[in-house]
Amino acid sequence: MNQLSLANGFNSADIQPVKLGSKPPSPAYLDKRVIKSQRESKRTRSQRARERLATKEHLSRLAVGLGEVELAHKIERCHSRLSVLTCGRHIARIIPNFTCEFRLCPDCGRRRSRRLQNKYLPAMRGFMLRHKVTPVHLVLTQTHKEENRKQSAKRIKDAFTRLHRNSFWNKYFKDGTWSLEFTKDKNGLHHTHLHIIGFRRKFFDIELLRSEWLAATGDSYVLHLKPITDIAAGLREVVKYVSKPLDIRRFGADDLKEFLGLKKMKMFGTFGEFRDFCKTFEPSDNDAAAVGELESLARDLVEGCACPQCNQPLFDLRMSAKELPQFYEQTESSPPGEVRGS
Ligand SMILES: [Zn+2]
Numbered sequence: 001m002n003q004l005s006l007a008n009g010f011n012s013a014d015i016q017p018v019k020l021g022s023k024p025p026s027p028a029y030l031d032k033r034v035i036k037s038q039r040e041s042k043r044t045r046s047q048r049a050r051e052r053l054a055t056k057e058h059l060s061r062l063a064v065g066l067g068e069v070e071l072a073h074k075i076e077r078c079h080s081r082l083s084v085l086t087c088g089r090h091i092a093r094i095i096p097n098f099t100c101e102f103r104l105c106p107d108c109g110r111r112r113s114r115r116l117q118n119k120y121l122p123a124m125r126g127f128m129l130r131h132k133v134t135p136v137h138l139v140l141t142q143t144h145k146e147e148n149r150k151q152s153a154k155r156i157k158d159a160f161t162r163l164h165r166n167s168f169w170n171k172y173f174k175d176g177t178w179s180l181e182f183t184k185d186k187n188g189l190h191h192t193h194l195h196i197i198g199f200r201r202k203f204f205d206i207e208l209l210r211s212e213w214l215a216a217t218g219d220s221y222v223l224h225l226k227p228i229t230d231i232a233a234g235l236r237e238v239v240k241y242v243s244k245p246l247d248i249r250r251f252g253a254d255d256l257k258e259f260l261g262l263k264k265m266k267m268f269g270t271f272g273e274f275r276d277f278c279k280t281f282e283p284s285d286n287d288a289a290a291v292g293e294l295e296s297l298a299r300d301l302v303e304g305c306a307c308p309q310c311n312q313p314l315f316d317l318r319m320s321a322k323e324l325p326q327f328y329e330q331t332e333s334s335p336p337g338e339v340r341g342s
């Protein structure tokens with residue numbers, strides 16, 4: 001296994017489409033995504049910060065075009081001024097002036113996805129210990145039809161409800177989490193996938209799951225399953241779609257308009273036994289330490305504290321969002337103690 005596949009726990013060799021009856025549709029989309037996800041993990045923080053800026057500029061232009069001036073203004077204001085707590089070489093904490101909380105905002109998406117990870121990771125660890133279950137990442141797909149995003153999401157979620165209520169599922173799984181991923185093909189058809197973190201009780205023949213999915217959907221048996229070796233990385237992978245529900249830079253005005261019409265669509269959730277577990281789960285001190293370590297540490301940091309990574313004193317640097325990528329670049333390339341101020 002090379003370093004990349006280790007880094008994000010995804011190895012294309014793990015994904016083996018299994019045939020059932022007639023020729024299955026090409027599973028190529030997933031392989032492409034694996035490559036894409038490896039590429040994403042290779043990008044530097046400064047590159048990612050630049051992409052977030054470009055995405056927000058694109059979104060606010062689209063919003064202006066639709067006459068949604070207030071939304072455009074909120075997106076522009078969000079994370080536009082930053083208070084960066086840094087030793088000059090490491091960034092301990094970034095406090096934005098304002099957060100827009102718009103579903104497609106990449107900065108707010110990152111915050112949302114961190115919140116979900118902090119909330120569910122301790123529960124997942126606790127659940128796995130208590131029930132001796134192993135996590136798998138299951139991707140469920142459906143056939144493509146002429147329908148809007150809402151109809152497409154409803155169709156796959158209804159099918160999944162049928163699947164997880166049946167006896168096969170309950171024999172082999174102790175439920176888990178789901179998240180929605182939307183893409184569109186060249187013909188404008190929605191491809192909606194469900195990403196499930198399922199807690200598996202025991203092994204089973206993937207063909208059986210495939211035929212259960214066919215029974216639940218009526219017309220689709222394309223799914224992919226891979227074991228999760230690192231639950232933190234597995235959770236990060238599925239909440240990614242919550243922070244980045246769509247490829248926004250390929251978005252047109254019509255896409256934004258449609259999206260604004262479905263503000264309330266839920267993109268992530270827990271279900272079944274895992275959901276019940278989460279309702280009463282209280283993380284122990286150990287859990288909290290394991291997950292929120294950096295997060296809670298960072299929350300308490302103020303100017304003058306020691307940098308958690310190098311012990312140098314932290315100072316507060318004010319900058320605009322446009323200056324952040326360059327600051328990341330400096331911190332990425334500077335030897336100890338070289339970058340103070342900017
Ligand atoms: Zn925002």
Ligand SMILES: [Zn+2]
Pocket residue numbers: 087088089090307308309310311312
């Ligand atoms: Zn430092």
